[in-house]
Amino acid sequence: MNRPITSRAIAGYGYSPSYWGGPNGHLSHIHATWEYSDGRREPLTTVERTEVLRRLMDYIKLREGFHDARRGVGELDRDASNHHVPRGDVRVETVPDPRIVEPTDALITISSGCICGSDLWPYNLMEPGEGARPMGHEAIGVVQAIGADVRTLKKGDLVVMPFAYSDGTCVFCHEGLNTSCVHGGFFGSPEVGEPRPKRCGFPRRTERSLVLPVAADDALIPSLLTLSDVMGTGHHAAVSAKVTRGSTVAIIGDGAVGLCGVIAARRLGAERIIILGRRPDRIALAKEFGATDVVSERGDEAVERVQELTGGLGARSVLECVGTDQALGTAIGIVRPGGAVGRVGVPHYETTAAWETAFFSNVTISGGPAPVRAYIDELLPDILEGRIAPGRVFDRIIGLDQVPDGYRAMNERVAIKVMVKP
Numbered sequence: 001m002n003r004p005i006t007s008r009a010i011a012g013y014g015y016s017p018s019y020w021g022g023p024n025g026h027l028s029h030i031h032a033t034w035e036y037s038d039g040r041r042e043p044l045t046t047v048e049r050t051e052v053l054r055r056l057m058d059y060i061k062l063r064e065g066f067h068d069a070r071r072g073v074g075e076l077d078r079d080a081s082n083h084h085v086p087r088g089d090v091r092v093e094t095v096p097d098p099r100i101v102e103p104t105d106a107l108i109t110i111s112s113g114c115i116c117g118s119d120l121w122p123y124n125l126m127e128p129g130e131g132a133r134p135m136g137h138e139a140i141g142v143v144q145a146i147g148a149d150v151r152t153l154k155k156g157d158l159v160v161m162p163f164a165y166s167d168g169t170c171v172f173c174h175e176g177l178n179t180s181c182v183h184g185g186f187f188g189s190p191e192v193g194e195p196r197p198k199r200c201g202f203p204r205r206t207e208r209s210l211v212l213p214v215a216a217d218d219a220l221i222p223s224l225l226t227l228s229d230v231m232g233t234g235h236h237a238a239v240s241a242k243v244t245r246g247s248t249v250a251i252i253g254d255g256a257v258g259l260c261g262v263i264a265a266r267r268l269g270a271e272r273i274i275i276l277g278r279r280p281d282r283i284a285l286a287k288e289f290g291a292t293d294v295v296s297e298r299g300d301e302a303v304e305r306v307q308e309l310t311g312g313l314g315a316r317s318v319l320e321c322v323g324t325d326q327a328l329g330t331a332i333g334i335v336r337p338g339g340a341v342g343r344v345g346v347p348h349y350e351t352t353a354a355w356e357t358a359f360f361s362n363v364t365i366s367g368g369p370a371p372v373r374a375y376i377d378e379l380l381p382d383i384l385e386g387r388i389a390p391g392r393v394f395d396r397i398i399g400l401d402q403v404p405d406g407y408r409a410m411n412e413r414v415a416i417k418v419m420v421k422p
Helices: 046-063 117-125 221-228 230-240 256-267 280-289 299-309 325-334 355-360 372-384 400-411
Strands: 006-016 026-036 041-043 071-079 106-114 139-146 158-161 199-202 248-252 272-276 293-295 315-320 335-343 364-367 394-399 417-421
Touching (some): 106 221, 221 372, 230 256, 230 315
Parallel strands (some): 315 335
16 A cells, blocks of 8 residues: 655746736746655646635745745645645535424425535635534425424425525515525534535525425426526626626636526526636537637636627626636626626635726626525526526536545536535
8 A cells, every 4th residue: 555645736936026017016927736755746726726826925925025026936735645635525424413493494305415616615725623614505305394483384395495594584685685684694604504415404494485396306406406506696696797688798707607697698688698718518518508709718818808809898797706816807807897797706815906997997896695595586487497407507416425526526627516416
């Protein structure tokens, strides 16, 4: 048996303080690989490169003070034997069964779930010593028990579970912002936990319209499952970006949310839909969903290409479905003056240099965690009647014991979105 080996990410960079015409500077290039003790090398994933970049910037600020052009090295340790950092150690564990706590709770048995791309951030970036955290927040299941005050659900109902739970009664719920419910929260958070296969508690869940009028093995289940997150999130991006009939829309990100954003933009009547992505299988699906143009470049080159496609004006609506500073900077660079950016990628940056551009161009930047509960009534009929098929973003179905493999597949970009059948 080979002994466990450790590795580190070695990143070289060139640094120029004059890029912004001031003291802030930038990294002119970055190249990074995993370097093993036995001499092997392996490229970093995009998420790992982002973390190395962050640590390099911290190093530069500390050691060099943004004064002179330098070269340096940033290091990111990885224990290849247990994959705790930065690649995730995902385990399927036996946990206590949930139970009815509040009279407004419901208990369901999960029949379908899935892995979310947003969970790849903690999968890659959790630090040692943080302990385990629950993962997962999207599910469909059958009601097994209800609290004494539940009037709108009954045992045996098949329900979809939005990633944020809400009571449906507070002022924010009535305004359609269920993610800010005063009695709500998020599945997958340390306070609440994940929707545990095969049983899950619905805190304060009393909303009848979450009931699905199909069987748990219906062919529409994959598309109905997207109502728990990605289809609603893609729709939220389009709504936040003010997509209207006949408009030109640009979508940054070819993951499940970006692809659902294509569906949403098309559904809202966009005439031209530009997808910014580069993976052939995802681009092919985006075109089938309604994308009319493809931009495979990134950064400044992507901005230039979109400007060419739009006659130098930019897109009226931009959907930012990634969450990095580069993605937001690109979004602001390609939106036309007076346009809107719908931001739904979970942000992993402190600030961006593009805010000034957005200000002087009167660009509206909106969005956040999607109140998918508020969109179910609108989107559900289109799925049931076959007008949209967002379930096509699932390109792999696994069992519960294969969940660690599912995370690896999504992290390595060999799967778009993985469905889990307990």
